[in-house]
Amino acid sequence: MKLLEKFEESMQKIFNPLAQKVGANKVLQAVAQGCLATVPITIGIALVSILVNINVGGWGTFLESSGLYRAGQEAIGVTMSLLAVYLLVTISYSYSKIRGYHNLIATVLSMAVFLIQVPSTLSIGEDQSVMALTSDYLGSNGIFVAILISVITTAAYCALMDKGIKLKLPESVPPMVADAISACIPSIILITAAVLIKLGFSHTPFENLFSLIATMIQTPFMRFGTSPLAFIIFTVFCNLLWFCGIHPSAITSVYTPVIIGAIIANTEAFASGSPLPYASIIVVYLVCSIGGNGCTLGFCGSLFFARSEKLKALRKVVVIPNIFNINEPIIFGVPLMLNPYYFLPMLLTPLVNGFLGWGIFSIFHMSLNPTFVLGFPWVTPGIIVDFFVGGVLLAIIWILCVFLDFVIYLPFTMMDNKAQLRQEQAFSNGEEG
Template identity: 35%
Template sequence: MNRFESFLSNKLLPLSSKMQENNVLGALTEGFIRTSPATIGSAFILILANFPIQGWLDWLQKIKIADSLSAVANASIGIMALLAVYNIAFAYAKRLGCNSQNAGLISLASYFILIPQTITTFVKENGEWVSNQIGAVKFDYLGGQGIFIGMLVALLITKLYSSLSKRKFTIKLPESVPPMVADSLAPTFIVTIIFALVCAVRIAFSFTGFHDVFNFITSVISAPINSVMANPLTMIMIQVLLSFLWFFGIHNAVLSGPLSAVTLTMITTNIQAFTSGDPLPYGTAFMIYSVCGAAGNTMGLIICLMTSKSKRYREMFKLGALPTVFNITEPLVFGLPIILNPLYFFPMVLSPLISGFVSWGLITTILPIHYNPTVENIPWTTPGFVKFALSGGISYLLIYIIITVLVTLIWLPFVRIADKKELELERKNNEQKEEEESENHIHA
């Protein structure tokens, strides 16, 4: 372990630090960190709204507050793409030396230009149902499915805004004009150019079979998934792919369409076979898929954070532990951050890979499970130890515990290195603060 940690400290940690100094990667990291207040703040309310007790859920519906609780999630995690666009653009503009607020607003407006802004509904006229176009924006484009495109928009638009600003495309106003007004009017020509280019992109995609850039990204990424069969190996690879994409900021929601087609088929077929007393055709595959865990199986990461020494990591444990227990990983993914942090790439991708093959071996050899697929219908926020105990009894719960221990060991050396780095930074900051206070005291 010590030799491995030495390798991480001498090789991977310097690479991580160097990459964080890069303007683009630094802006992405800062941008995602700045979104964490919204994700952390809503996580606990999301747990409350989806607490895995049917009587509680029925009571929320009865007193008519379920929709209001869901609105909190929609206004935070549901608009994560919008939060990311503005904050990434703001952080990137700061590094490029241009107006951060203008860059954030222009990027956000550009993102909305690309979003489909009509929804087809059906109304009854003269006894027949006819289609009707209304002006509206789906939450699908504002949340997880739009994060990847939001990253690209924020970086490209901010870079273009910075380049045009440096080429003096701004409007020169008299010095008598208040600075706030001057800053607002100066980029008028630049904004016109940027909006025209973004609109051209929107028009170009409207003439393709994809119709919009969002559908293009989703289709290109999702295409390989549509052609695979639901078997244990495929399920493991899908979870590895999800973790890989999540590391680069591509939310699992991007693959929700094709994955739902696969997983819902598996669940429905398994339930039909279960109620008929027949063997489950996808029982092993879905159990392995569930054990792999999303986002690098972050329960192991939370356990590692329990022993952290730096103040920042101790606080992240306090803020991220409860949401992670209820399968809400955004506070950790954005708060540490894990996204685009080279130090966490290997545990993020290796955790589902190793978990999948180990659980596959255990299920098919020494720990066979009498699996009840009907439990898959309980809310997704159900803690893992509860869900596995209900759906597979003591054997499945034991596998969950074994995998959690294994994943903890995978995350441990990486977390210890990162925690050590944070602790050193905190010590340096404290020493610098003490020196400044001492100097101020002497001068006083």
């Protein structure tokens, strides 16, 4: 414990000043508050996500016949698959409040600017199209753009209002009416700018802002292969994106065909009794993201040592979903995203897990059954998948990785815990005073 305490003290000297600077930044405050406000959505849909994606015995048949599967998927579609929209609203509202504007105008304008950027002309045949919004850019693929637009639009609105670029109305006009009418000039400026930005992108190879972001992220990984080292580096980069608020789905969609191709090649070799050509990458794939990107199951274990009221309250609602690989409540609720305390553990854990799994497999050459990788629903707890894929040894590797993730996260969680305790104590003293 003394070694752990010394490490924690040395890390506090580095991260506490950084955390204080981050905490004083109004934009990052707004992003953190906005992300936290989405926890009721991600937690609320977690149970439904688990139940409708488990296919055990006759449960899948029952879900289909009763209509529960369709209803559940539709519920997921308007919650988790529209997370960018929820974040857009909560971040913009939080930022406008921090800037001293307690109305909803900035939030509504941010929504308008965001939706203007969303491609809404869909081809339905030759020379035929319809106007419609799809969820392609409203969920994970639109999170970074939503954060960007909510901050920029709100900042621009507040700046215009601060400089008096608004309709001035007599004091006799009720505040609710005055807020809406006085914002007309900023609204015209911001919406016109949004249209011009969309027009500008339409004349580029990217066609829209979302494609620009996706292409910038995807291009560096187009040539990645099936080596375990490549996948470990890829996972670390995904975690870096998550930390910065960019959902890694933009690049996982590129890399997923590579992984699936490797699994299928292994499955065909397994069926024919031949050696698996890509055996090691299966092991790395199964241990690099335990609980989700960031290896957040280990973080859940560290929460049981936290004493701050915030972290104890979050512990009650995030641990069980994370066992089933749902980690959005942790990323946005704690949050891990843009939280300097968790920058290092989010990058270190996949490195440790990946090299540990790869190393043990290289030594023991355990037998694997890759068919189970494709056969299990994504909400299946990792230890179950690992046991069926690689037997007891792979299950032990999984447990060892979770323990190491816990050890890595613990000192950083304790630093965050102390910072939260100080804030709670200051708030309590302020109330009492």
